[in-house]
Amino acid sequence: MLTDPFAIADAYRMLSVMPKIAVLAGDGIGPEVCAEAVKVLQAVDQQHELNLTFERAVIGGAAIDQYGVAITDSDFAMCEKCDAILLGAVGGPKWDDPEATVRPEQALFRLRFGFKLYANLRPVKVNSTLIGASPIRQEVLEGTDLLVVRELTGGLYFGKPSKIFKAPNGVTKAVDTMAYSQPEIERIVDTAFKLARERRKKVTSVDKANVLSTSRLWRQVATAVAKRYPDVEYGNMLVDNCSMQLIRDPRQFDVIVTENMFGDILTDEASQLTGSMGLLPSASLGTGKFGLYEPIHGSAPDIAGKGIANPLATILSSALMLRLSLNRPDAAETIETAVQRVLDSGYRTVDIVAPGTKQVPTDEMGNLVVEALREAVAAA
Numbered sequence: 001m002l003t004d005p006f007a008i009a010d011a012y013r014m015l016s017v018m019p020k021i022a023v024l025a026g027d028g029i030g031p032e033v034c035a036e037a038v039k040v041l042q043a044v045d046q047q048h049e050l051n052l053t054f055e056r057a058v059i060g061g062a063a064i065d066q067y068g069v070a071i072t073d074s075d076f077a078m079c080e081k082c083d084a085i086l087l088g089a090v091g092g093p094k095w096d097d098p099e100a101t102v103r104p105e106q107a108l109f110r111l112r113f114g115f116k117l118y119a120n121l122r123p124v125k126v127n128s129t130l131i132g133a134s135p136i137r138q139e140v141l142e143g144t145d146l147l148v149v150r151e152l153t154g155g156l157y158f159g160k161p162s163k164i165f166k167a168p169n170g171v172t173k174a175v176d177t178m179a180y181s182q183p184e185i186e187r188i189v190d191t192a193f194k195l196a197r198e199r200r201k202k203v204t205s206v207d208k209a210n211v212l213s214t215s216r217l218w219r220q221v222a223t224a225v226a227k228r229y230p231d232v233e234y235g236n237m238l239v240d241n242c243s244m245q246l247i248r249d250p251r252q253f254d255v256i257v258t259e260n261m262f263g264d265i266l267t268d269e270a271s272q273l274t275g276s277m278g279l280l281p282s283a284s285l286g287t288g289k290f291g292l293y294e295p296i297h298g299s300a301p302d303i304a305g306k307g308i309a310n311p312l313a314t315i316l317s318s319a320l321m322l323r324l325s326l327n328r329p330d331a332a333e334t335i336e337t338a339v340q341r342v343l344d345s346g347y348r349t350v351d352i353v354a355p356g357t358k359q360v361p362t363d364e365m366g367n368l369v370v371e372a373l374r375e376a377v378a379a380a
């Protein structure tokens with residue numbers, strides 16, 4: 001009998017015939033890219049009879065302006081009743097006051113921690129059509145296909161932060177705390193090994209064990225977990241070396257598993273292998289099917305409101321949602337194929353535009369993906 005409330009909620013979700021998606025667009029370019037992903041989901045819904053329903057709520061800076069908190073209790077409860085969350089991004093200069101105690105990121109942390117979404121999967125696959133969009137040389141990039149498994153509910157981002165304060169000696173200080181427990185490390189490393197078994201069977205655990213005690217524990221636990229997977233090649237790498245190896249020889253990696261902040265930083269770097277921050281999707285999962293899907297990028301205030309953001313990372317995140325939370329790999333593949341067709345036809349948002357390609361705005365890119373979906377059905 002199921003007793004864990006999360007397992008019970010998951011069992012109910014499995015029975016759901018009308019999957020509910022919480023759309024939390026957030027701030028900056030969040031609403032622009034989410035609108036395109038929803039448009040694509042609605043088109044694929046019609047084709048595949050998914051019976052999707054959408055619930056919307058404001059989070060982040062927009063929620064602070066409206067309600068004084070980054071996410072309200074009732075919106076969190078609304079998400080709990082959904083099968084998955086599609087999120088844009090939160091934050092921006094308006095809410096950047098260093099003294100502020102209410103911050104847009106608190107919405108992300110509450111969702112991640114509240115739903116126990118400890119595994120953040122960030123696939124990084126170089127698309128041969130876009131190889132020229134990367135600042136890295138083609139011969140280094142070709143064939144790059146890696147997965148970063150980032151721990152998402154521990155480490156520095158969840159340690160108790162201090163305010164900025166004056167120490168007794170008069171010096172202004174601030175303190176963050178980094179903590180990891182053996183079970184927290186074990187479950188994420190185990191996830192990475194399981195995923196590696198479905199790929200090229202290689203795991204690189206990334207830490208800073210020469211300096212940090214949390215990393216020394218990380219390495220100890222990762223090495224113990226690796227013994228349970230003798231069929232998977234296992235190695236350790238220091239994070240500073242990894243940041244260099246990612247641009248020197250990205251093909252050496254299959255699955256990278258690492259702690260929260262290292263994974264955050266390494267994937268922004270890895271996005272440049274693919275050509276843009278606007279191309280990398282992500283899935284955040286716990287032990288069940290429920291998941292949160294979002295692009296790896298932030299709210300990009302420098303381009304917000306201009307209609308030029310690349311929506312493909314969010315559209316591809318919605319494909320991950322169909323595959324991992326809604327059990328519809330067929331529908332996910334349709335979206336991925338449509339995105340590929342649009343890129344193969346030479347359409348690009350400004351971040352990946354190149355000579356000989358056609359520049360389109362955010363909403364046009366979404367329309368083109370929808371059109372490609374319809375063409376695929378018509379041709380079938």
Ligand code: NAD
Nearest residue numbers: 089090091092277278297298299300301302303309310351
């Ligand atoms: P960012 O990811 O928002 O932007 C970095 C650079 O990449 C910018 O030049 C931006 O224009 C570009 N970029 C990002 N997404 C793009 C897209 N879809 N298409 C084209 N170009 C794109 O990072 P930042 O500028 O350091 O942070 C801006 C705000 O976002 C901050 O308030 C930060 O806290 C927040 N942030 C939120 C999340 C999240 O919601 N998950 C993640 C990271 C940063």
